[in-house]
Amino acid sequence: xxxxxxxxxxxxxxxxxxxxxxxxxxxxxxxxxxxxxxxxxxxxxxxxxxxxxxxxxxxxxxxxxxxxxxxxxxxxxxxxxxxxxxxxxxxxxxxxxxxxxxxxxxxxxxxxxxxxxxxxxxxxxxxxxxxxxxxxxxxxxxxxxxxxxxxxxxxxxxxxxxxxxxxxxxxxxxxxxxxxxxxxxxxxxxxxxxxxxxxxxxxxxxxxxxxxxxxxxxxxxxxxxxxxxxxxxxxxxxxxxxxxxxxxxxxxxxxxxxxxxxxxxxxxxxxxxxxxxxxxxxxxxxxxxxxxxxxxxxxxxxxxxxxxxxxxxxxxxxxxxxxxxxxxxxxxxxxxxxxxxxxxxxxxxxxxxxxxxxxxxxxxxxxxxxxxxxxxxxxxxxxxxxxxxxxxxxxxxxxxxxxxxxxxxxxxxxxxxxxxxxxxxxxxxxxxxxxxxxxxxxxxxxxxxxxxxxxxxxxxxxxxxxxxxxxxxxxxxxxxxxxxxxxxxxxxxxxxxxxxxxxxxxxxxxxxxxxxxxxxxxxxxxxxxxxxxxxxxxxxxxxxxxxxxxxxxxxxxxxxxxxxxxxxxxxxxxxxxxxxxxxxxxxxxxxxxxxxxxxxxxxxxxxxxxxxxxxxxxxxxxxxxxxxxxxxxxxxxxxxxxxxxxxxxxxxxxxxxxxxxxxxxxxxxxxxxxxxxxxxxxxxxxxxxxxxxxxxxxxxxxxxxxxxxxxxxxxxxxxxxxxxxxxxxxxxxxxxx
Amino acid sequence: xxxxxxxxxxxxxxxxxxxxxxxxxxxxxxxxxxxxxxxxxxxxxxxxxxxxxxxxxxxxxxxxxxxxxxxxxxxxxxxxxxxxxxxxxxxxxxxxxxxxxxxxxxxxxxxxxxxxxxxxxxxxxxxxxxxxxxxxxxxxxxxxxxxxxxxxxxxxxxxxxxxxxxxxxxxxxxxxxxxxxxxxxxxxxxxxxxxxxxxxxxxxxxxxxxxxxxxxxxxxxxxxxxxxxxxxxx
Numbered sequence: 001x002x003x004x005x006x007x008x009x010x011x012x013x014x015x016x017x018x019x020x021x022x023x024x025x026x027x028x029x030x031x032x033x034x035x036x037x038x039x040x041x042x043x044x045x046x047x048x049x050x051x052x053x054x055x056x057x058x059x060x061x062x063x064x065x066x067x068x069x070x071x072x073x074x075x076x077x078x079x080x081x082x083x084x085x086x087x088x089x090x091x092x093x094x095x096x097x098x099x100x101x102x103x104x105x106x107x108x109x110x111x112x113x114x115x116x117x118x119x120x121x122x123x124x125x126x127x128x129x130x131x132x133x134x135x136x137x138x139x140x141x142x143x144x145x146x147x148x149x150x151x152x153x154x155x156x157x158x159x160x161x162x163x164x165x166x167x168x169x170x171x172x173x174x175x176x177x178x179x180x181x182x183x184x185x186x187x188x189x190x191x192x193x194x195x196x197x198x199x200x201x202x203x204x205x206x207x208x209x210x211x212x213x214x215x216x217x218x219x220x221x222x223x224x225x226x227x228x229x230x231x232x233x234x235x236x237x238x239x240x241x242x243x244x245x246x247x248x249x250x251x252x253x254x255x256x257x258x259x260x261x262x263x264x265x266x267x268x269x270x271x272x273x274x275x276x277x278x279x280x281x282x283x284x285x286x287x288x289x290x291x292x293x294x295x296x297x298x299x300x301x302x303x304x305x306x307x308x309x310x311x312x313x314x315x316x317x318x319x320x321x322x323x324x325x326x327x328x329x330x331x332x333x334x335x336x337x338x339x340x341x342x343x344x345x346x347x348x349x350x351x352x353x354x355x356x357x358x359x360x361x362x363x364x365x366x367x368x369x370x371x372x373x374x375x376x377x378x379x380x381x382x383x384x385x386x387x388x389x390x391x392x393x394x395x396x397x398x399x400x401x402x403x404x405x406x407x408x409x410x411x412x413x414x415x416x417x418x419x420x421x422x423x424x425x426x427x428x429x430x431x432x433x434x435x436x437x438x439x440x441x442x443x444x445x446x447x448x449x450x451x452x453x454x455x456x457x458x459x460x461x462x463x464x465x466x467x468x469x470x471x472x473x474x475x476x477x478x479x480x481x482x483x484x485x486x487x488x489x490x491x492x493x494x495x496x497x498x499x500x501x502x503x504x505x506x507x508x509x510x511x512x513x514x515x516x517x518x519x520x521x522x523x524x525x526x527x528x529x530x531x532x533x534x535x536x537x538x539x540x541x542x543x544x545x546x547x548x549x550x551x552x553x554x555x556x557x558x559x560x561x562x563x564x565x566x567x568x569x570x571x572x573x574x575x576x577x578x579x580x581x582x583x584x585x586x587x588x589x590x591x592x593x594x595x596x597x598x599x600x601x602x603x604x605x606x607x608x609x610x611x612x613x614x615x616x617x618x619x620x621x622x623x624x625x626x627x628x629x630x631x632x633x634x635x636x637x638x639x640x641x642x643x644x645x646x647x648x649x650x651x652x653x654x655x656x657x658x659x660x661x662x663x664x665x666x667x668x669x670x671x672x673x674x675x676x677x678x679x680x681x682x683x684x685x686x687x688x689x690x691x692x693x694x695x696x697x698x699x700x701x702x703x704x705x706x707x708x709x710x711x712x713x714x715x716x717x718x719x720x721x722x723x724x725x726x727x728x729x730x731x732x733x734x735x736x737x
Numbered sequence: 738x739x740x741x742x743x744x745x746x747x748x749x750x751x752x753x754x755x756x757x758x759x760x761x762x763x764x765x766x767x768x769x770x771x772x773x774x775x776x777x778x779x780x781x782x783x784x785x786x787x788x789x790x791x792x793x794x795x796x797x798x799x800x801x802x803x804x805x806x807x808x809x810x811x812x813x814x815x816x817x818x819x820x821x822x823x824x825x826x827x828x829x830x831x832x833x834x835x836x837x838x839x840x841x842x843x844x845x846x847x848x849x850x851x852x853x854x855x856x857x858x859x860x861x862x863x864x865x866x867x868x869x870x871x872x873x874x875x876x877x878x879x880x881x882x883x884x885x886x887x888x889x890x891x892x893x894x895x896x897x898x899x900x901x902x903x904x905x906x907x908x909x910x911x912x913x914x915x916x917x918x919x920x921x922x923x924x925x926x927x928x929x930x931x932x933x934x935x936x937x938x939x940x941x942x943x944x945x946x947x948x949x950x951x952x953x954x955x956x957x958x959x960x961x962x963x964x965x966x967x968x969x970x971x
Contacts, residue, residue: 162849163747163749163788163791164749165749165787247791248788249746249747249790249792249793252746252749252788253746256746340746341746424849425846425848425849425850426846426847426848426849427849428849428878429849430849430878431753431786431943432752433756433757433943433945433946433949435949436948436949436950447949449756562948
């Protein structure tokens with residue numbers, strides 16, 4: 001029988017644990033690890049480390065399905081970012097992360113700090129960030145607050161990236177009512193490092209000092225990680241103080257200082273104080289290296305004196321790093337940060353005992369076994385169940401296209417398929433002078449200075465497909481990214497993902513998650529693309545209504561020679577247009593049904609991975625040989641939308657004849673693209689297509705001021721300039737700008 | 738030519754200008770540190786784009802007070818060439834080395850896009866490789882590029898030949914629709930009375946290699962190199 005005071009204390013611990021979001025069985029697990037009741041600071045630390053956001057407790061078992069290794073992968077998931085060898089002595093370091101919850105509460109700062117966090121994940125690896133992408137999902141523009149959210153998120157991303165001087169070279173934006181109560185803001189960053197200079201966040205060397213560098217610690221962002229592990233309700237507005245505030249100037253200075261400090265050779269490891277701040281950076285870095293540490297909170301630079309140990313450990317103030325220096329060479333590190341005018345303070349050292357010991361005012365306020373806490377968190381195998389009406393959802397409605405010309409204009413007039421230039425014009429996409437193809441094409445293309453080579457970057461996902469058939473949706477996201485890269489001649493070297501879903505405690509959401517991940521895994525294995533980093537964001541739901549499953553894929557590819565880069569638009573009149581792939585008139589989940597008829601139904605298109613692989617190989621070959629001036633894939637809105645997009649670039653129309661019904665012009669059958677080339681190349685292109693086993697047809701010619709598509713039983717005929725106007729003004733018009 | 742690119746905390750186009758001078762044009766280029774009152778014998782001083790000190794005050798206001806700026810003033814007073822691009826232009830205005838001021842862009846948003854510039858002066862060390870009336874295509878990337886001054890001051894500036902570049906149509910016509918940020922009289926670049934201090938909002942360093950889509954900016958740097966050679970031979 002426990003004595004009365006002990007029982008009282010245990011009850012108090014349980015109450016505190018519940019307040020921190022630690023479940024009853026998780027508290028029991030912690031008690032078992034420690035062999036005692038945790039203190040209040042220890043409870044705060046562990047509840048953050050074991051939050052969904054930090055521990056991946058509901059996703060770990062599924063993430064193990066994704067292939068993560070490959071001949072060029074240097075660092076896979078588990079590090080701050082993935083690292084892939086891209087030749088010529090260069091390594092590409094990249095990762096994508098979500099900042100959905102804070103962006104919904106406070107869009108400007110939420111999105112800005114999302115960019116800041118992902119940049120730090122990249123430069124802690126010793127890589128200079130050279131490109132950003134973002135993948136955004138907003139609700140209906142008529143929903144409350146939605147225009148404010150769009151404006152705030154775009155300004156937040158722009159102001160942060162522009163100031164730091166890293167170009168935002170591409171991305172994607174979608175609109176759907178399922179995001180009315182939760183927006184998706186996924187930021188991707190890519191950095192370059194010399195192969196011998198890649199850093200990891202593995203603490204090593206007992207006695208090596210721990211340095212705190214960057215901004216001072218304040219009260220902002222406390223509980224950010226736990227906030228990102230909960231659904232929204234009527235009280236969410238009260239969570240505004242959990243959103244951090246960004247300072248891109250400090251970030252820029254911190255970036256330069258960190259890279260310079262790393263070059264001295266006096267730095268062992270660095271980790272960003274991201275989610276759960278000093279807690280996650282100290283515990284995770286020590287855990288990777290199998291070390292312990294002493295941390296003295298009195299040495300942490302503070303914005304105000306009265307912060308409690310709990311607040312110091314859990315603050316998510318931005319632009320801060322924890323750094324392990326080499327003992328005896330501390331001065332070299334300190335000098336660099338002082339030169340850049342940043343805080344630099346020795347806050348502790350590494351130990352061999354494997355314990356995280358935290359001191360405040362000379363008292364030890366926490367002592368936790370590092371590895372047991374970091375690796376010993378709970379892991380959940382959540383129940384999964386498909387929705388009961390799946391079969392009904394897959395029934396195709398019979399809604400044929402009657403007037404293809406009007407249908408095309410209607411699709412291009414939606415914010416969904418309209419130009420996104422209003423967004424990306426607010427992002428500096430040409431700073432650093434590496435941007436060969438910026439936003440608006442199939443994939444962004446970066447020059448690798450000093451080489452002939454380049455990198456292709458793309459972000460893709462179709463949440464409607466994922467909602468209707470998550471397995472196919474997962475496969476499609478990967479396949480489309482491979483296809484987009486192939487259009488610029490890039491061979492994939494790896495991908496990073498952001499898996500945005502509702503509550504994993506809902507069996508239907510967990511089924512969506514599981515199916516999406518399995519679909520992605522199948523496509524990654526078949527198309528040989530390793531997953532080198534990523535992030536999971538659950539609890540994107542409000543009042544029990546989850547977002548559409550949104551497994552965003554950002555993929556990086558290598559272009560061996562930039563001399564012959566095909567464009568996503570027509571470049572010269574007289575070029576022949578060759579359609580690659582074969583249509584199966586798949587209208588399920590199509591943009592046509594959704595945007596013209598308001599119907600979200602039917603089984604999304606099948607994803608034939610072997611056909612995708614053949615098409616991608618052919619496109620890469622054609623790009624490498626320099627035979628094609630234009631290459632553009634067929635995606636949402638099918639052939640009609642794709643041809644219109646290609647016409648807009650230089651205002652060059654096209655005249656095309658295809659054996660397709662008016663409806664089939666908007667079919668979204670996968671593994672399709674078209675290329676355009678001088679007539680002299682036509683025969684060779686058709687021969688190559690046959691050699692690679694890709695169905696190919698010479699369908700028409702570039703030129704004129706009209707887009708004309710003759711099909712079976714109808715002609716689409718539209719003035720390119722008139723269509724372009726509709727397309728270009730769609731988004732600003734919908735935003736009321 | 739020895740070229741110094743000043744690095745302020747928050748400069749972010751410093752490497753881009755350095756790259757063009759050093760690797761595209763093969764000049765001797767060095768970085769100069771904002772906190773050091775020393776130009777290390779540079780013939781050309783470039784104030785690059787970026788967000789010096791975060792531009793949390795008016796753009797360029799704090800940078801204009803950096804220790805190195807006293808040396809930049811001395812260099813300019815002695816007739817040495819000074820080029821300010823974007824944030825560097827804003828600094829030159831704040832430092833009083835060029836007339837006028839910047840406001841937020843007309844639609845209050847950051848703008849990154851290509852613009853067309855009409856060359857108004859081809860008799861400067863900065864523009865000898867261009868022809869008067871020539872139209873250049875260059876990127877802009879700024880939120881505060883809306884050039885403004887009193888009408889009399891603008892008249893005086895025009896009269897003195899202080900306007901070097903104007904936003905224009907691809908055919909060289911100035912019209913409101915081709916002026917991206919609302920600048921008075923479509924002014925995109927300004928030179929001082931001595932013809933040796935140029936400030937411009939567009940980024941010539943971002944269009945100095947064909948692989949990046951255009952080389953219209955290269956002429957500006959090539960003009961400076963040619964002028965430096967002439968000086969040496971004189």
